[in-house]
Amino acid sequence: MTVQRDLVFHTNPNKDFVRGEYDYAHVEHWYHLRGQRLNYLGLPAPEMLDIITWEKFLNRFTTIEREENQQHLMFLRANVRDVEHRLFSLYGEFDEILLKGRDQLGRRPEWPYDVVNLDYFGGFIYQDLSRPKAIKKLISNQVDFQRSFLMIITYHLRDGDIIGAKASFLDDLRRQLTSSTVDAKTRKAIDRAMDWYSDPNTPDSQRQTLLVNSFLRDTGEAEHFDVLCRPAVLYSGTGSASMIHFVTDFTFRARTAHKTSSKQSMFELVDLGTREVKDAKLIKSAAKAPRLSGV
Amino acid sequence: MNPSAPPKEFVYAPAILILSQDLYPRKVEVVREYIQNASDAIDSFGAMAHLLDDTSEPVIKVSIQGRSLLVFDNGIGMGAEDVEKLRYIAYSEKKAGEEAGYKGIGRLAGFAVAEKLKISSTRYGDPQLHHFEIRAKEMRDEISQNKKKGFVETASEVINRHTDIWSTPADDPKDHYTIVEIRGIYESCSELLDGTRLKEYIGDIAPVDFSPEFKWGSRISQWLHKDVPDYSPKTIYLSMSNGERIKVYKPYVDSMSISEPQPIAVRDPANPNNVLALCWYATKGQQMLDELRPSGKIFTVDGDGDKKRFAGLVYKLFGFSIGDRHLPVKTLWDRSFPRALWFTGEIHIIDKEVQPITDRSDFIESDARDRLYKASALIPSTLNQQAQVISYDRNAFKEGETFNVKLQQLKSRLLAKNIEKAELKSIRADLNRGRADLQARIDNCSDPAIEKYGKNVQKFAATVQKELDEAKIIKGGDGDIADVAHELKMTSQARRVFEIIMDVLQDYHGKDTETYHEVAGKISKRLRNKY
Numbered sequence: 001m002t003v004q005r006d007l008v009f010h011t012n013p014n015k016d017f018v019r020g021e022y023d024y025a026h027v028e029h030w031y032h033l034r035g036q037r038l039n040y041l042g043l044p045a046p047e048m049l050d051i052i053t054w055e056k057f058l059n060r061f062t063t064i065e066r067e068e069n070q071q072h073l074m075f076l077r078a079n080v081r082d083v084e085h086r087l088f089s090l091y092g093e094f095d096e097i098l099l100k101g102r103d104q105l106g107r108r109p110e111w112p113y114d115v116v117n118l119d120y121f122g123g124f125i126y127q128d129l130s131r132p133k134a135i136k137k138l139i140s141n142q143v144d145f146q147r148s149f150l151m152i153i154t155y156h157l158r159d160g161d162i163i164g165a166k167a168s169f170l171d172d173l174r175r176q177l178t179s180s181t182v183d184a185k186t187r188k189a190i191d192r193a194m195d196w197y198s199d200p201n202t203p204d205s206q207r208q209t210l211l212v213n214s215f216l217r218d219t220g221e222a223e224h225f226d227v228l229c230r231p232a233v234l235y236s237g238t239g240s241a242s243m244i245h246f247v248t249d250f251t252f253r254a255r256t257a258h259k260t261s262s263k264q265s266m267f268e269l270v271d272l273g274t275r276e277v278k279d280a281k282l283i284k285s286a287a288k289a290p291r292l293s294g295v
Numbered sequence: 296m297n298p299s300a301p302p303k304e305f306v307y308a309p310a311i312l313i314l315s316q317d318l319y320p321r322k323v324e325v326v327r328e329y330i331q332n333a334s335d336a337i338d339s340f341g342a343m344a345h346l347l348d349d350t351s352e353p354v355i356k357v358s359i360q361g362r363s364l365l366v367f368d369n370g371i372g373m374g375a376e377d378v379e380k381l382r383y384i385a386y387s388e389k390k391a392g393e394e395a396g397y398k399g400i401g402r403l404a405g406f407a408v409a410e411k412l413k414i415s416s417t418r419y420g421d422p423q424l425h426h427f428e429i430r431a432k433e434m435r436d437e438i439s440q441n442k443k444k445g446f447v448e449t450a451s452e453v454i455n456r457h458t459d460i461w462s463t464p465a466d467d468p469k470d471h472y473t474i475v476e477i478r479g480i481y482e483s484c485s486e487l488l489d490g491t492r493l494k495e496y497i498g499d500i501a502p503v504d505f506s507p508e509f510k511w512g513s514r515i516s517q518w519l520h521k522d523v524p525d526y527s528p529k530t531i532y533l534s535m536s537n538g539e540r541i542k543v544y545k546p547y548v549d550s551m552s553i554s555e556p557q558p559i560a561v562r563d564p565a566n567p568n569n570v571l572a573l574c575w576y577a578t579k580g581q582q583m584l585d586e587l588r589p590s591g592k593i594f595t596v597d598g599d600g601d602k603k604r605f606a607g608l609v610y611k612l613f614g615f616s617i618g619d620r621h622l623p624v625k626t627l628w629d630r631s632f633p634r635a636l637w638f639t640g641e642i643h644i645i646d647k648e649v650q651p652i653t654d655r656s657d658f659i660e661s662d663a664r665d666r667l668y669k670a671s672a673l674i675p676s677t678l679n680q681q682a683q684v685i686s687y688d689r690n691a692f693k694e695g696e697t698f699n700v701k702l703q704q705l706k707s708r709l710l711a712k713n714i715e716k717a718e719l720k721s722i723r724a725d726l727n728r729g730r731a732d733l734q735a736r737i738d739n740c741s742d743p744a745i746e747k748y749g750k751n752v753q754k755f756a757a758t759v760q761k762e763l764d765e766a767k768i769i770k771g772g773d774g775d776i777a778d779v780a781h782e783l784k785m786t787s788q789a790r791r792v793f794e795i796i797m798d799v800l801q802d803y804h805g806k807d808t809e810t811y812h813e814v815a816g817k818i819s820k821r822l823r824n825k826y
Contacts, residue, residue: 047466060538068478069426072413075360076474079367080466084358085532085540091361105361 011049014235017280018245020053022233023152026247027115030150031057038114041138043094046073050117052081060086062109064094094118098134098141112147120155124212125165136219139250143223148251153212157205157234157242166207170198173214177266177292192290193270203287205234205244209274216248217269221259225250228264234285235277244274267292306384308438308453314384315406315435319654322484323496327655328404329366329475330355330501331615334529336370336473340419341527343371347419349469357493358534362409364477364487372471373416375462378425381414382454406431408487410479419471423462430457432479490535495600497531498546502614504528506544511556515575518558522573523643525613546605551596553639554580554589559677561642561670569646571670576608576640576678578685583692584744589685593636606636608674610658611643617651617658626668628675634682635675642674688745691736695749698729702752702759709762717816720809722763730756779819783826 011019031038037059044050044063051061061083065071071089078084088110090103097103116138124131135153142149174194178187197207209232220227228249237243253260270292274285319325333355341353356367373381381402405412410432417424434457441448477487486492497503505512519526531543547553556577563569579594580587594606607620623642624635648663658664705722708714714722730753737749780790797815804811 068411069413069428072415072474072476072478075358075363075365075476076367076415076472077466079356079358079365079474080470080472084356084365084367085534086538087360088538089360103361107361 011047012236012238013280014277015237015243017277017282018154018233018235019050021280022245022277022282023050023117023247024053026150026152027054027057030115034114039110039112040115040117041109041113042115042117043119044074044117045119046070046077048074048077048081050119051083054115055081055083058086058115060088060110062088062090062113064090064092064097064103066091066093095130095134098137099130109141111141112145113142113149114147115150115152117152118154120153122156123158124153124155124208132215132219135216139219139223139225142250143225143252146252148225148249151216151246151248151250153246153248154243156237157208157244166204166211167198169211169214170194170207173210173270177270186292189290189292193292196289202289205232205242205274205285206287206289208232208244209246209272210270212244212246213248213269213272216246217262217264217266220248220250221262224253224256224260226253226260227251227262229269229272231272232274233277233282234274265293306450308448308450309442311384311403311406311450311453312435312438315403318407319404321486322408323486323492324654325404325408325477325484325487326357326364326366326493326496327500327615328402329477330357330497330531331613332402332475333366333368333370333473334502334614336368336372337529338370338527340369340371340471349419349471353530355529355531356534357497357531359488359490359493359536362478362480362488364405364409364480365474367472367474369472372418372421372473373414373425374418374421375423375425378414378416378427378460381427381429382458382460384450384454405475405477406435408480408484409477410481411476413476413478414473416473417465417470420468422465422468424465424470425462426460428459429454433457490533494533494535494541494543495546497533497543499609500616501531501543502527502529502611503531503543503545506548508548508550509545509553510549511553511577512545512547515556515558518573518575519643522558522560522570523645525647526643528614547639551605552580552587552590553577554587556640557681559674561667561673563646563666563670571646571667572642572644574608574640574642574671574674576638576674576681578637578639578681581689583689584748586744588692588742588745589637589681589689591637591682591685591689593633594639603636605639608635608638608640608642611641612647612649612651614643615655617644618656622657623671623674627671631675631679631682634679637682637685638678642671684741687736687739688742691733691740691742691749692745694733694736695745695752698733699752699755701725701729702755706759706762709759714763715816716809716812717820718813719763720813723760723809726756726760726763779822783822 027038038057040051040054040058040061042050042061042063043065044061046065048061048063051058051063063074065074068091071091074087074089075084078087090097090105090107090109092104097109102108118135120131135151174190177190177194181187181190196202197210212232213229217227217229228251230247233245233247235243235245270289273288275282276285277283337353337355351369354367354369356365358365358367384403402412402414406429410430412427412429412431414427415424416427434453437457438453480487505516516528532540533543534540554577556575559574559576560570561572561574563571578589579592581590581592582588593603595602596605605620608623609620610617610622624632628635644667646663646667648661649667650659650661650663651657652659658667705726733749733753733756737746737753740746740749780793785793797818800814801811804814
């Protein structure tokens with residue numbers, strides 16, 4: 001039989017900007033910081049546009065692909081781009097490989113990595129929490145090698161929610177922030193901010209930003225990383241899908257009995273909010289939570 | 296379908312199994328088929344590249360990913376129609392004698408070693424990238440099961456069901472390439488996933504260039520480029536599992552101690568202008584007189600594997616090896632077989648009427664093959680003669696070297712005045728014998744440097760002989776009798792008897808003092824040993 005299949009993954013100018021300018025600057029910074037080419041772990045499409053864009057900063061690339069035709073195309077592109085010898089392509093589901101430690105062919109990722117780019121198809125939080133669990137595992141693997149790294153996460157922004165998960169998270173965060181605050185003015189500010197985040201009229205992207213950044217910070221700190229979160233970047237992806245994009249630094253601090261305390265304060269994290277890509281420019285989002293830091 | 300009334304087609308599904316199974320006794324040979332197709336694709340593109348705006352370096356790249364072996368080339372590529380024809384078995388538009396592959400079976404090579412075969416290709420100017428997939432395991436299993444049930448289908452039906460063809464937009468219409476992925480290679484065929492093994496194999500069989508680490512490589516390349524019309528080594532890269540990418544070369548390197556190579560042009564006796572093959576050969580070298588000279592031994596290379604791996608010549612057709620290094624011995628030598636293994640080298644066949652059998656282990660029986668073999672009789676006769684010459688030269692050098700060492704020792708003893716009169720006669724005899732033996736070797740030697748060396752040793756021998764003749768102070772003499780008598784604490788009577796005997800002996804030998812000293816020395820030695 002002869003069939004037509006479109007295996008080509010389309011990019012768009014917003015995605016190109018995020019990859020080619022915003023992320024590029026961070027990857028370049030890490031390249032200079034490390035003083036050598038970076039080992040990459042990621043979920044690129046067969047075009048490997050991120051790898052090709054950042055190629056001069058990268059050493060080996062470990063990719064994870066779950067679909068064999070896509071993987072075949074990745075092999076093809078790697079050859080066309082003359083980087084096939086630097087490609088180590090694992091086969092299977094990212095979450096499963098991270099959790100089990102090996103792919104469907106029994107191969108292990110080449111830990112540790114310097115840059116991790118997880119461009120997810122779909123959302124971040126599902127009922128089984130496999131993606132957050134996999135990220136926890138990834139961070140824990142990195143700490144085994146005491147390796148600082150840059151983590152980039154992109155996923156489809158959906159308004160879906162595990163029932164009450166975000167509300168519950170915001171309640172916990174409110175308690176956590178107020179419990180360590182005696183100043184009445186600050187407590188008021190915390191309530192204002194948390195009320196804003198909890199308000200159904202507040203865009204869900206704001207809540208997801210706070211949720212994911214907090215998750216990354218908590219998980220990183222528990223594994224002795226100083227975590228520097230950034231405002232999430234919102235953009236319209238292929239097929240007008242709403243995408244949310246996180247770029248986070250994990251800097252290893254010498255092990256102590258306690259978790260690491262990041263230089264970035266929790267108030268600063270709450271204030272991060274989002275940015276948006278419009279016409280190949282990064283602009284501040286209209287939605288903004290009442291400020292906490294400096295109150 | 297009713298097995299009693301098979302469909303009207305001439306090829307049935309089990310033929311696919313027969314054609315694909317056991318075609319390659321060594322599984323690693325599968326990779327040759329794809330490199331061969333890649334090489335032909337590069338040649339085809341090369342023939343038209345000058346018409347296009349394309350300056351890409353033609354390359355073949357072999358890499359391993361998991362249980363996949365990938366062969367990529369940026370040759371002419373395939374259009375939609377070509378990809379469709381991948382379903383045809385034993386169909387090839389390549390003309391025998393013009394390209395390395397022409398039977399249309401090689402593309403099935405991966406069929407027997409893996410679960411799937413995936414091919415993607417595009418031609419220059421084609422906006423589409425074409426994909427072909429054959430689910431080999433699924434198809435083989437089905438054919439086998441149906442066979443057990445007595446259910447027969449046509450080959451076309453089965454191939455159609457287990458293959459897919461589709462197209463996607465090409466990234467760049469100027470792209471031209473083909474990639475073959477042999478996916479899900481079976482454990483039993485794991486040598487196809489062994490980078491080290493592949494490097495060795497590709498270097499042995501593929502049309503690659505000589506290593507820059509082989510000093511004779513450029514000279515041999517010049518001969519081949521000049522006399523072998525289709526000689527075009529390909530750039531083949533191999534990616535190892537550690538991320539290293541290596542360029543694959545022929546296996547010859549300086550560390551193998553290869554002596555200076557020589558060419559032989561094999562001409563058609565009926566038409567001497569017609570060169571049928573070009574052979575280059577070299578022997579194992581040995582450092583002699585500050586240079587690598589033929590050592591006259593079986594060509595061995597120290598390493599982990601078979602030391603005799605490079606002993607003998609190998610046939611090359613379109614740059615690809617045909618058979619192993621035993622094939623020329625089997626087909627050209629009728630005597631002195633071990634001497635064939637003194638040499639390493641290649642026989643590049645120019646006459647393209649000579650064609651290989653499918654697994655490339657031999658040639659198809661034909662008039663062209665017979666003509667080649669007949670004309671190539673020149674190779675064993677030249678090499679056997681060469682071996683004889685090497686043998687003479689090596690023996691002359693060895694003789695000279697051994698004799699030189701003896702002369703040096705003698706010279707030292709002369710300087711130290713450490714020669715007894717009793718030894719003189721035998722030393723002179725040795726010296727004369729040595730000079731005669733060396734002269735005989737020099738007379739047979741044809742290497743001017745070795746001959747010169749031998750002559751120098753002879754001159755040295757003459758000098759030593761003269762010094763020996765002129766030596767005044769040599770251990771041993773009249774005092775010897777007294778020394779022995781004193782040493783052995785002879786009684787005065789015994790001493791007198793001893794002196795009488797020695798006097799008689801001296802009188803007896805008269806002027807032949809050397810013989811007297813030889814006998815006296817022996818008597819003294821015997822007495823010392825006894826008492």
